[in-house]
Amino acid sequence: MNAPTSAHHLQPARDVPPALLQALAARFGTQYSTAQAVREQHGRDEGSISAPPPAAVVFAESTQDVQDAIGLAAQHGVPVIPYGAGSSLEGHLLAVQGGISLDVGRMHQVLAIDADDLTVTVQPGITRKQLNEAIKHTGLFFPIDPGADASIGGMAATRASGTNAVRYGTMRENVLALQVVTASGEAIRTGTRARKSSAGYDLTRLMVGSEGTLGVFTEVTLRIYPLPEAVSAAICSFPSIEAAVRTVIQTIQLGVPIARVELIDANSVRVVNAHSKLGLREEPMLLMEFHGSPAGVQEQAETVQQIAQDWGGNAFEWATTPEERTRLWAARHNAYFAAVQSRPGCKAISTDTCVPISRLADCLLDSVAEADASGIPYFLVGHVGDGNFHFGYLLDPNRPEERETAERLNRQLVARALDMQGTCTGEHGVGIHKMGFLVDEAGAGAVEMMRAIKRALDPHNILNPGKIFTL
Amino acid sequence: MNAPTSAHHLQPARDVPPALLQALAARFGTQYSTAQAVREQHGRDEGSISAPPPAAVVFAESTQDVQDAIGLAAQHGVPVIPYGAGSSLEGHLLAVQGGISLDVGRMHQVLAIDADDLTVTVQPGITRKQLNEAIKHTGLFFPIDPGADASIGGMAATRASGTNAVRYGTMRENVLALQVVTASGEAIRTGTRARKSSAGYDLTRLMVGSEGTLGVFTEVTLRIYPLPEAVSAAICSFPSIEAAVRTVIQTIQLGVPIARVELIDANSVRVVNAHSKLGLREEPMLLMEFHGSPAGVQEQAETVQQIAQDWGGNAFEWATTPEERTRLWAARHNAYFAAVQSRPGCKAISTDTCVPISRLADCLLDSVAEADASGIPYFLVGHVGDGNFHFGYLLDPNRPEERETAERLNRQLVARALDMQGTCTGEHGVGIHKMGFLVDEAGAGAVEMMRAIKRALDPHNILNPGKIFTL
Structure with missing residues (x-):
């Protein structure tokens, strides 16, 4: 059994060249900050581990913003750490290899309520409570409720659940489709609004639980439910x-x-x-x-x-x-x-x-x-x-x-x-805290398969690197 | 809108060297056949498209058999097409690039019934009716029921569903864990028997619906349900x-x-x-x-x-x-x-x-x-x-x-x-018949992501090549 030692978050920091910071400042203006307090707030989560803060924070307000931030970071091979509500528990948000924090909290719109289909499409920064407030008038609700008022994007990224999962399932069962910005800055869609599909690899489920390491979510389509009688x-x-x-x-x-x-x-x-x-x-x-x-x-x-x-x-x-x-x-x-x-x-x-x-x-x-x-x-x-x-x-x-x-x-x-054939994490994710446990649980071969997928989709290892596993 | 034309199944056949056939014959003895009737039976499915049959058929009886068959095929860069009950509809079983058929129909044991946990672990060749027969005495049942008496491995591979999915979900929701033999012949496990998990990439859901292109399933752990009162x-x-x-x-x-x-x-x-x-x-x-x-x-x-x-x-x-x-x-x-x-x-x-x-x-x-x-x-x-x-x-x-x-x-x-934001395939899969539709549905970027995953996990393109997409 490997211990989750402090070594897991002492990863070599990667260089953040001034040219990148200048380019981000030029592109994002007031949506960009290097203020110490802002950086520190974005360099921690609700967990117990700490690391030096990111070099800068970008506040995305659109899918294009996310694409441009990632595109610029990709040119310089610099890590990008997506940030929602800051409520993760396993060090997911820590800049363990340096880099920039990409805050999607301002992307909190409800894009479509399809009450007749029991689906809703939202931006990733909306929190679960905000979402339920926004759909209350339809007589429908979204049941997944981790302890914190987490962002929907973050909940999808950690495959969160909560107290209603025994009846309604987890984010695995309740995310129908995503818009995802990849490591190259391209926006793709996974899934449709159909309740089921056999159309190729299940990219939606691959992205759900990937902890920001395979892409940044910019739209999330969810199942919602009639409020019980x-x-x-x-x-x-x-x-x-x-x-x-x-x-x-x-x-x-x-x-x-x-x-x-x-x-x-x-x-x-x-x-x-x-x-x-x-x-x-x-x-x-x-x-x-x-x-x-x-x-x-x-x-x-x-x-x-x-x-x-x-x-x-x-x-x-x-x-x-x-x-x-x-x-x-x-x-x-x-x-x-x-x-x-x-x-x-x-x-x-x-x-x-x-x-x-x-x-x-x-x-x-x-x-x-x-x-x-x-x-x-x-x-x-x-x-x-x-x-x-x-x-x-x-x-x-x-x-x-x-x-x-x-x-x-x-x-x-x-x-x-x-x-007992169980798992080290039911809902919090691996982050940096459970990397050793993941190997014990999944086996070296399965973790190597995860690494192969990561290398294929993020060849320069810029998306939340050093989480789940190190390369 | 691309047409599913006959061009999709006219892919260049790859060479099957006699040295491979000799090695398979030596390793598998009576579990190996090149008889015309056997090859033809394994070269078609219930769909409407035909292609020349595979060069040989191996009848696997164990995970080790699957590993060895894939290992030998990998040495020669020869396609391996997993075969269960032969009931797929989209040309999944056709040897469109030549190669060998790997029949897992003899692997039809129930390995564990965990009635208290509402789970069962089976070999991939068992059919859905055989499974329900085998667990009948427990008062539990497995609800997924495609039209045919398909094999559980095949149903997992095509993300099948059927008439009960509206209440019980599809294979996506009901496969908890897999043992998978990869393109290198290694056996890995994905998932556990826990009802939920946030432990890294959801390899189980990536494999479910991958149509034999990412690995061959050798064990499948399923959710089962109390027979309703x-x-x-x-x-x-x-x-x-x-x-x-x-x-x-x-x-x-x-x-x-x-x-x-x-x-x-x-x-x-x-x-x-x-x-x-x-x-x-x-x-x-x-x-x-x-x-x-x-x-x-x-x-x-x-x-x-x-x-x-x-x-x-x-x-x-x-x-x-x-x-x-x-x-x-x-x-x-x-x-x-x-x-x-x-x-x-x-x-x-x-x-x-x-x-x-x-x-x-x-x-x-x-x-x-x-x-x-x-x-x-x-x-x-x-x-x-x-x-x-x-x-x-x-x-x-x-x-x-x-x-x-x-x-x-x-x-x-x-x-x-x-x-209407729907899908071209709710439950049959893409196979060779819907490759054009998949691009229309998912977009070129998402299909390219699927290709990248395929290349990463099967670099020599030996696992059921030419299905879902061509490389």
Whole structure:
């Protein structure tokens, strides 16, 4: 098992010639900045690793801007790092080989709402919340919800998911088509608005999850869904994590079309209570949501309540109004930030393993025991309907031994998940933090295939180089 | 709009040196054949195009066999064409550049049934019916059902779907992981058994739909599903194709989770009646199936019945027993063969466009008018819940003008579908028949990206060369 050591982000910086900076300044004017604060803001993400900032930032406002920025960078062989909302967790945005940051945040238009087809086409900089606000009037919604209010482009680039994936899938299932600017500055289209296609290589799915290394997305066509006729949310607390997880496993195996089912451990409940004043019982709990017709929702809920009862769960507490539901889910989404605030000055390292559902209890319980034994403060939340969960280890950055311990716990967790035919990352991506794990998971041959694709599509290695793997 | 002319399958044949044939004979013994009948059987598919047969056939019985066959072919730069059940429609199996056929039909084992995780791992030669037979005792099923009893490897290679895709997705959504033998003879694994992953490039989805041009699949891990608690099937006949299609559009837009909804035009009903003695009313009809809990199924059916009634549909006729349902669906699956038999000696050319659902009625009706005006016998069936439908033009092979007419109708249909942001192929693949259409659909830049990937992963162009595109 390779460790995600600091060596991964100590890559040789590449030269950014003054001629390129002059050309970018001339082309982009006020859409270009070398101000220290701007560069620093674009040189980090929400993760725990740091690197020197990019040499400059370009604020693209159109596909042509993206093409021109990449075209100029390509002439000089200089790295280009696409930037959306800055919310990635694995160092995706860090200028580990130097270069320029290409901020697409100003490209946040909704280009087409095709309500009858349940599709929407957007620019990459729009965030998931902005998108849902923009389509609310149609009675449709976009379900993918990572913790942060991430940009759609960034979510596509990391193959993000969130709490609704158990029912609606991830970005893999929900990106229908893309416009992509390639390493040569050419804009191509992948996919159509048809629901399915067998027309050649699935470039859309190749681009989704490529973390900015194969192209920069300038348009994204997404599937959207009718708002369910009925929604009900419930929380259920359990005597143990195991009881909660066994309930989830049985629910999934029975094929209950539950929309969301989140595990929140007692540590997380504590920090969420403190942060959001929720007054929840400080025990492991499941936060669930059911979507469907009124009768269907009731039927699903009754089935799950019965399963939960068999495992010693308490009676469901219902959030019946939209406001109550929103408050609960906001609390869940804020768990990460609430936890970080619970230990002032700390940095969080978040794990992201995902295992086949039958192995979920074993994987979780062994890892909880290890985390408890380590003495490091942590919280645990999970999209357990998918077999995906996150430990958040809360480190004092002034105590290197804590990072050491957290990295060890993560390595043990990943090794366990891979033994169980799972993955080191369910939704955060590889970035620079999990490059070693990727080789353990996929094997050297598969990673070599990824490298071959990268070399073929980006021969000068200018698109977000040094992420996923090094060449 | 480029025509799929005969030029596409008149590619220069590459030399197959006797040294390779000797080496294959020595390595494979009775698993090797150069008999004329065997070669001819392996040099054609269910489509309408022919080419000279491969020089030899290897019957692989293990991953090692596949590796060795490809390894030997690679040494001599000779094409290798993977062969499963022989049921492809677009010339995928034709030895258009010569070479050897690699038959994986004997690799038909179920390697692992992980019922608790709703996954199964199989060898590529197993057919979809064999697979469902093998997992029947678990109460689970694999829903993807192209017309033919295709092999799972072939279905993955063409990104196949069928009548259940509207509810369960296509091979794109249902292949979780693969073992793939690459052009150098190396066996790699793509994906894990986790339901989702963000671990690097999505090699699984790149391989699914690559039509044998990037690797030969030797293991396939699939999602499987609990048999629904309740199933009911209904047929509903309509005064017009438009009324039937409008019913489907509204059903999908309302988010009704219908499992199957097939359009069968009056021509198809006639040939199916003649072939399967069904006594169905010879009008356009929808064949539908609802999956869920008993209450859920009833609710769905009532909703759709109401919509159908608004469009002038007749009362649903229910197939309540499994035997009746099987008989109806077998008739649907046999429509292609029933139609071919209805015009003795004919060849069928099947179209495969798929459009956004809002455009389905326009696309279909204009194309029906053109087909009627042409005077050529045809039938029309469709997975209309996905916006995918097939015209089958029934040609007298002795009348070249009929092929000319059919190809013109297909070109007009594809042009119409692309104008509507649809695809030239919803589920059959490109093969050699749709190479021109692919460029029209994806654009030269995207096809060039596919070529770059192909060159990177198969530098000597030995894996099913001359399919999807030429190099």
